[in-house]
Amino acid sequence: MVRTPCCDKSGLKKGTWTPEEDRKLMAYVTRYGCWNWRQLPKYAGLSRCGKSCRLRWMNYLRPNIKRGNYNKEEEDTIIRLHESLGNRWAAIAAQLPGRTDNEIKNHWHTNLKKRLIQNSNSSAHQSKEKQEDLSRHETSQEGESKLNNDHPDIISFQILESSPSSPQPSSSNQFSPITIDTTGVTSSTELILEDDKVASFFEPYAEPSGNFWTEPFLADNSYNFNMYSDFLEPLVDHIDVPAYSPFFYGDMLCPYI
DNA sequence: AAGCACGCCAACCGCTTGAGT
């Protein structure tokens, strides 16, 4: 979407990712991990800069990405965290499993910010009316409680504002680029992938009882390729990922995984 | 049906941070 597909001066492709590029990146990262984002596109056969690959993986291809349909809890969390953390989208995203900082940022600018402004405007307007009304009756305390009843959302927001801000230390979420956020993933069937193609792409290789996404990536920081070779081999071969890599086949060592 | 305006959001850019030497 968005950027017109083109090449920059160094010959690297920019703009919308094609399904083929997605498959290449996904297959390569799945097979070899993200040992070096700058070098990765070269070995993955992609004419993209490493930064672009990383972004694509982090915001779109990474497993357990939840997309769209924010529920009220999530929105409340975003609002509350934004109140205490400001525009630290990565920190906010760390508290919302499956959501990316980019997506939260977009959602904030397109929905939540407007909503808050509207709320504050209407509350300010009504507050003014109430104040005038109250000054007439000189019953400020009574009026305050009525205002609270009229705008429970605003009030709860005020309470949250005054409460001690508690940016949770997100140790588990401050993952390195290739660490897989496994929150909420208990089996391969629970993968949250918006793109049906991507989901179906991996479906035939999903383990019935194991946890593909967590086990190989978390097991003692080494890539247990052999365990998933049956899974990866046909997958990678099928989508024609370049056979070369700085690592020996089946002897992959990636300190980040 | 065609043109226009606007919102959404994927992706880019540039700055900052942190690790390695």
Add this chain to the structure above:
DNA sequence: TACTCAAGCGGTTGGCGTGCT
């Protein structure tokens, strides 16, 4: 300590989709 470089982060951009006239 200073320097280099990769990765992370947040702000911004701009094409596409959709609703409105």
